[in-house]
Amino acid sequence: MTQSNAVTTKKVISRTSGIQESDYRWGFVTDVEADVAPKGLNEDIVRLISHKKGEPQWMLEWRLKAYRHWLKLNAEEPKWANIHYPAIDYQDIHYYSAPVSKAGPQSMDAVDPELVEAFNKLGIPLQEQKRLAGVAVDAVFDSVSVATTYQETLEKQGIIFCSMSEAIKKHPELVRKYLGSVVPYSDNFFATLNSAVFSDGSFAYIPPGVRCPIELMTYFRINQADSGQFERTLIIADKGSYVSYLEGCTAPMRKSHQLHAAVVELIALDNAEIKYSTLQNWYPGDKEGKGGVYNFVTKRGKALGKSSKISWTQVETGSAITWKYPSVILQGDNSVGEFYSVALVNHYQQADTGTKMTHIGKNTRSTIVAKGISAGHGNNTYRGLVKIMPSADNARNFTQCDSLLIGDKCGAHTVPYIEVRNPTASMAHEATTSKVNDDQLFYLQQRGIAFDEANYMIINGFCRGIFKELPFEFAMEASQLLRVSLEGTVG
Amino acid sequence: MTQVLTKYDKYVTAFQSLERSQAAREPQWVRDIRQRALSRFSELGFPTARRGNENWKYTNVGPVANANFEYAFGASRDGEKAIELRGIAPWGQDWVNLVFLNGRYSEVLSTKPSSAYAARVTNLADAFLRDGEVLEKHLARHATFDDDGFTALNTSFLRDGAFIHIPEGESVQAPIHLIFIATGSDRPSASHPRTLIVTGKHSKATIIESYIALSPAPYFNNAVTEIVVGDQAQIEHYRLLLDNTEAFHIGTSQVYQGQDSKFTSTIFAKGAALGRNNIHVLLDAPGSSCVLNGLYMTSGTQHMDNYINIDHAKPHAFSRLNYKGILDGKSRAVFGGIVVVRPGAIKTDARQSDKNLLLSRDAEVNSKPSLLIFADDVKCGHGATAGHIDGDSIFYMRSRGLDIDTASRLLIYGFAREIIDTVQVEPLRVYLEKLFLGALPSFKLLFGERA
Numbered sequence: 001m002t003q004s005n006a007v008t009t010k011k012v013i014s015r016t017s018g019i020q021e022s023d024y025r026w027g028f029v030t031d032v033e034a035d036v037a038p039k040g041l042n043e044d045i046v047r048l049i050s051h052k053k054g055e056p057q058w059m060l061e062w063r064l065k066a067y068r069h070w071l072k073l074n075a076e077e078p079k080w081a082n083i084h085y086p087a088i089d090y091q092d093i094h095y096y097s098a099p100v101s102k103a104g105p106q107s108m109d110a111v112d113p114e115l116v117e118a119f120n121k122l123g124i125p126l127q128e129q130k131r132l133a134g135v136a137v138d139a140v141f142d143s144v145s146v147a148t149t150y151q152e153t154l155e156k157q158g159i160i161f162c163s164m165s166e167a168i169k170k171h172p173e174l175v176r177k178y179l180g181s182v183v184p185y186s187d188n189f190f191a192t193l194n195s196a197v198f199s200d201g202s203f204a205y206i207p208p209g210v211r212c213p214i215e216l217m218t219y220f221r222i223n224q225a226d227s228g229q230f231e232r233t234l235i236i237a238d239k240g241s242y243v244s245y246l247e248g249c250t251a252p253m254r255k256s257h258q259l260h261a262a263v264v265e266l267i268a269l270d271n272a273e274i275k276y277s278t279l280q281n282w283y284p285g286d287k288e289g290k291g292g293v294y295n296f297v298t299k300r301g302k303a304l305g306k307s308s309k310i311s312w313t314q315v316e317t318g319s320a321i322t323w324k325y326p327s328v329i330l331q332g333d334n335s336v337g338e339f340y341s342v343a344l345v346n347h348y349q350q351a352d353t354g355t356k357m358t359h360i361g362k363n364t365r366s367t368i369v370a371k372g373i374s375a376g377h378g379n380n381t382y383r384g385l386v387k388i389m390p391s392a393d394n395a396r397n398f399t400q401c402d403s404l405l406i407g408d409k410c411g412a413h414t415v416p417y418i419e420v421r422n423p424t425a426s427m428a429h430e431a432t433t434s435k436v437n438d439d440q441l442f443y444l445q446q447r448g449i450a451f452d453e454a455n456y457m458i459i460n461g462f463c464r465g466i467f468k469e470l471p472f473e474f475a476m477e478a479s480q481l482l483r484v485s486l487e488g489t490v491g
Numbered sequence: 492m493t494q495v496l497t498k499y500d501k502y503v504t505a506f507q508s509l510e511r512s513q514a515a516r517e518p519q520w521v522r523d524i525r526q527r528a529l530s531r532f533s534e535l536g537f538p539t540a541r542r543g544n545e546n547w548k549y550t551n552v553g554p555v556a557n558a559n560f561e562y563a564f565g566a567s568r569d570g571e572k573a574i575e576l577r578g579i580a581p582w583g584q585d586w587v588n589l590v591f592l593n594g595r596y597s598e599v600l601s602t603k604p605s606s607a608y609a610a611r612v613t614n615l616a617d618a619f620l621r622d623g624e625v626l627e628k629h630l631a632r633h634a635t636f637d638d639d640g641f642t643a644l645n646t647s648f649l650r651d652g653a654f655i656h657i658p659e660g661e662s663v664q665a666p667i668h669l670i671f672i673a674t675g676s677d678r679p680s681a682s683h684p685r686t687l688i689v690t691g692k693h694s695k696a697t698i699i700e701s702y703i704a705l706s707p708a709p710y711f712n713n714a715v716t717e718i719v720v721g722d723q724a725q726i727e728h729y730r731l732l733l734d735n736t737e738a739f740h741i742g743t744s745q746v747y748q749g750q751d752s753k754f755t756s757t758i759f760a761k762g763a764a765l766g767r768n769n770i771h772v773l774l775d776a777p778g779s780s781c782v783l784n785g786l787y788m789t790s791g792t793q794h795m796d797n798y799i800n801i802d803h804a805k806p807h808a809f810s811r812l813n814y815k816g817i818l819d820g821k822s823r824a825v826f827g828g829i830v831v832v833r834p835g836a837i838k839t840d841a842r843q844s845d846k847n848l849l850l851s852r853d854a855e856v857n858s859k860p861s862l863l864i865f866a867d868d869v870k871c872g873h874g875a876t877a878g879h880i881d882g883d884s885i886f887y888m889r890s891r892g893l894d895i896d897t898a899s900r901l902l903i904y905g906f907a908r909e910i911i912d913t914v915q916v917e918p919l920r921v922y923l924e925k926l927f928l929g930a931l932p933s934f935k936l937l938f939g940e941r942a
Contacts, residue, residue, distance in 0.1 A: 079543060080545070388877075403862075403864070405864065405869075407867055408835070408866055408867045409834075410867070413861065414862040414873070415861040415862075416858075416859065418856065418877060420847070420855065420858075420877040421854075423850065423878070425878060426878035426879070427875075427877050428876045429858075429873070429876070430872070431862060432870075432871065433862055433872070435868050
């Protein structure tokens with residue numbers, strides 16, 4: 001491998017002070033010694049990241065191919081989404097930041113206590129005795145995965161659950177076969193950027209016929225200031241297997257914006273099922289819209305095998321800007337794609353989110369249920385595509401998008417694209433937009449429930465259909481998040 | 492800019508010759524508008540770049556931009572008298588007919604109303620000289636050409652068309668029928684008909700626009716209609732796109748609505764190789780309401796694009812949109828619907844629906860019904876469907892003794908009937924029903940059958 005000219009510097013990040021935002025309790029900064037690459041993006045940085053990760057040559061070449069393609073895009077981001085933000089200076093970002101560790105934690109005890117404490121604060125205990133019951137966690141801090149719990153338990157069943165860097169080293173055949181097969185490096189601006197500089201992420205492989213006994217979870221945390229987080233997740237469910245995967249994210253409160261451009265690829269082979277749930281709670285910025293994470297994420301699943309199923313559930317309450325379209329390519333006959341979403345914007349948050357369902361196989365089915373809540377000065381857009389190819393005989397789609405507006409300064413937009421090229425297909429799209437129903441409010445208040453509480457009940461009820469798709473603990477947390485995010489806007 | 496001008500040379504040349512011939516006869520303000528429109532068109536050109544251009548995402552107007560159309564205005568008018576309107580267009584005993592051949596008013600074929608008639612119905616060339624005040628206030632004020640190449644092009648050739656002015660409080664019973672005929676010639680020709688309809692307070696009128704071809708020769712029809720609906724006025728508007736299957740038809744209607752006004756539009760589209768129907772409704776006062784209905788039938792390699800923009804600018808406005816499409820052959824239908832609710836436009840009630848019936852394996856539907864909402868106290872919704880008629884309905888009818896062809900046709904007819912039934916003008920409804928049944932393919936809806 002060519003030795004990179006760029007070097008990383010070690011520095012201790014001090015606690016930022018002066019920002020008071022009581023609503024966002026995940027906004028603390030952790031003092032850890034970090035290994036940080038200099039700001040900016042160039043070929044040396046790409047080589048440096050690859051070198052730092054000890055990657056094989058083919059991986060470096062793949063990154064460089066992506067980087068060179070990215071250069072051709074002239075830093076021209078996609079402009080079609082209904083989001084507005086000042087131009088991002090891609091040379092003013094740290095593309096690599098990792099907590100300093102010796103050779104990667106061999107056991108939980110070797111993990112930096114500061115980090116363990118940080119995750120404890122986030123409610124994600126990493127120590128053996130305190131682990132979340134029934135959930136295996138891969139904790140990603142800035143650019144790297146710091147710990148993965150329950151690995152051994154999973155290994156007994158042949159399940160591979162580890163960080164992406166580990167997978168590249170230990171399971172190169174799987175990574176090489178599937179990485180970029182769903183989201184190619186040239187897919188879109190942010191996916192290309194991610195392909196060039198992705199630092200870590202989670203990798204999961206479920207062998208044929210295995211039903212993953214516990215939920216897999218990745219917890220993402222951005223800590224370093226001015227750094228971008230570019231993780232890459234790859235989940236492969238082999239024939240007849242099942243996995244439920246959870247994803248949670250938070251970031252400290254900072255005045256400047258942070259970029260998060262992740263790529264998630266899911267592959268489901270014959271009769272396999274992947275259930276992917278996200279609780280996105282990146283720092284949304286303060287009440288004046290200062291700071292917050294730019295969440296530009298590409299998520300896509302390929303229902304490759306016959307009768308396979310991919311289901312996305314997302315609760316999006318964080319981020320200054322969300323640009324995210326978890327999609328399913330329904331390639332196998334009889335495959336099923338689902339998308340359940342609650343997106344909430346408050347203050348000056350913007351969300352342009354939705355899904356793409358591409359029906360290729362026969363008898364493929366997809367369901368889309370999207371709930372948008374807009375408050376404050378927030379703008380929420382549902383943007384979705386249902387595409388039925390000529391080969392997709394008897395394809396079915398059902399789409400429902402409902403928006404709820406709280407206050408008269410916010411916006412709710414619905415932009416569905418429907419492309420039907422097979423007459424045997426049937427698809428139906430429905431959307432409604434309204435405010436909290438006065439009659440319902442009146443009814444609850446009349447029963448002695450306070451105005452605020454009544455509002456929460458109605459909003460919670462509005463999202464209930466989505467929350468019930470989430471695993472139990474997640475559903476509770478989602479409901480809490482919704483409440484916290486709306487604090488002070490109702491009434 | 493120079494490059495663009497070179498590209499649109501033929502339009503510029505036609506424009507210059509128009510300017511020379513009209514110089515003495517037309518008021519200066521008309522010429523100014525034309526001049527501005529042409530320079531804007533030179534900048535905008537045709538919307539051929541579809542990437543990033545959401546309004547034209549699914550429709551390629553390259554064939555229009557690249558074709559060499561001749562400005563048909565001065566075309567020969569031999570045989571004008573021989574045209575028998577009753578055979579080619581809907582016809583009502585008491586209707587007022589204004590006929591335009593290739594965009595130019597035909598005195599011979601038209602039946603202008605008598606002087607006792609309550610409304611002013613005339614051709615634009617005449618109105619330029621006699622209705623300057625109303626025209627200056629409204630013409631090209633509603634259908635602005637700042638961001639639309641086709642409207643800019645139409646305005647560059649603003650020369651003739653229809654002008655209807657219904658004064659305050661007048662209720663015009665007999666429908667006013669505007670018939671735009673493409674006579675067809677050896678070389679493909681372009682015409683840019685323009686219509687201005689201004690209606691006063693408390694007025695009422697029914698207006699029909701028909702676009703008809705006499706021959707199967709290709710042509711380009713670039714029509715713009717501006718409609719001002721006064722306070723409490725009630726206007727019914729019908730637009731029949733009966734172009735031939737070689738034609739390019741780009742039609743834009745820009746509607747401005749006053750307080751408590753009612754506007755009903757019905758589109759019936761059957762023709763055109765490439766058809767685009769733009770309707771923009773600006774609900775600019777409280778209590779205004781609009782109902783937009785549409786039925787389009789395509790076959791062969793036709794491409795029909797409906798682009799409907801309803802702008803709720805003020806509170807308490809109401810809108811309904813109901814479009815239906817029947818697609819056969821390798822045809823393609825595009826629907827782009829936008830409902831905008833501007834900040835403060837509370838108590839808005841808006842619904843849009845686009846339903847498509849696919850009769851063939853090669854037909855394609857692209858539907859994009861969007862909502863952009865910036866006010867909270869609103870009721871908005873949209874729905875879109877695409878598919879075929881389900882096998883159970885066919886089975887039911889066959890079990891009652893109908894053969895499959897009849898059952899299929901009956902079901903398609905039932906699907907379309909909802910729109911045809913909204914037509915209030917009796918002779919027009921009868922005409923459309925006949926036309927629809929004639930165009931209905933003999934068909935077996937077999938897709939839905941159980942094996």
